[in-house]
Amino acid sequence: MAVYVYSIVATAHPQRLAGLDGVGDPPATLRAVYADKLSAVVSDAPEELRPKRRDLAAHQAVQERLMADGTILPLQFGFTATDDAAVRTVLEERADEFTERLQALEGCAEYHLKAGQDEDAMLRQILRESDEARGLNEQIRSGSTNPELPLALGELVAQEVQARQDRLAAAAVEALRGFAREEVSSRPTGNDFVSVSFLVDRDHEDGFRTAEKELADELGSDFDLRLRGPLPAYSFV
Template sequence: MTAEGVYVYAIVRAGRPLPTGAGGVGSPAAPLRTIRQGRLAAVVSEAPPKLRARRRDLLAHQELLLRLSAEGPVLPMRFGMVAPDEETVRGRLAADEADHVAALERLSDGVEINVKALPAQNALADLVAEDKKVRRLRDEARRRPGYEASLRLGEAVTTALQSRAAEAGRRILRELTPLARAVAPGPDVQGCVLNVSFLVSRGDSDDFHRVAERFADRHRTHVELRLAGPLPCYSFVSAEAPHARTAGV
């Protein structure tokens, strides 16, 4: 098997040991090593040929980042970041050393928790009880059934569910923000009214989850919350792999 460059997983402080028994992408799993430059080190392996976003490689990448972040601050790379050679990696580490060191300090003892909010499912009965317009359109559709009446009712229900979820999303954002060190809005996700990541101190992550879960329980007829994390701090790192190309994604 011929390697096709250097696969970059993360940037860490120089001198950090690699997790025992950890492997990289590829089949068999590529051996891991570090490339050290000044106060930094890149966690890398040889890039396997024809790298694609296969499930086993995605899981290997994510598992390594989780293990690294459990042992100290890490600047995680997205899956598929490949540099042409070690000298390129060293050059970029040297050029961005001050920024990377500052980012590692900022993320020290931090984890990312992502929160998505969606309209509540199976909440029609509560919606009809609370929303006069929906209740009126439902009654009209019952008295004079037909395509137009059903269409108006369906549109009103969709709009009302989205509105209720959006308001709940704004409230949970206000409630969770004081518990976080930083907040980063995520990209729009189909079906979601909120997609936000929070930088939370590792020791506070359980409390953060409890607050979110209590909110979700109190507002279950308005919104469905989906939490992911603790995760590596993707959303709070601007660093990218050194002059890398993205393979297979």
């Protein structure tokens, strides 16, 4: 039977799994596959695995329990292998790589920051600060029938938005990266201009959260900053 793999840990990790359920309906029983100094927490994989709320919650609960007791390499939801022997083979063949990564993540947690700005607020700011954009807008509002004006204004605003968001994103990351060992950026969606994960040492968590609050205060109410964490370090495995 295929096995579902949750996380890789050092064999010395406590691996307290009592009271936790695995994925599937009915829930699968958790177990460990050992290979010298490493082990993987696994369960039997259901025949049809989908990201249902219960299964996502079960996956996350395993990661959080393991994370509370030591360093882990958390795998993303849905990772499976053919059987225990295949898991053991991977642990043996990539032992040095996994061990090195466990050492790099030791004492750390992931924090994920997303930030966006209200569209109307940004447009008002552009019209207030850009003479060219303000001039085009005034011509349109005065009743000009030149069909090129709206297009020119739209292109100018799009360029201004991109340039401003790039600067804001760089400033936000710069304000926080001093508290992190590593960072990984992803493509923002919607109105967001920042989507970045930080690997933060436990000793620096308070400073990191304080810096994020100061950044939010500095940007003001037109901005929406969302910080999630501490999380299993999915982005850094």
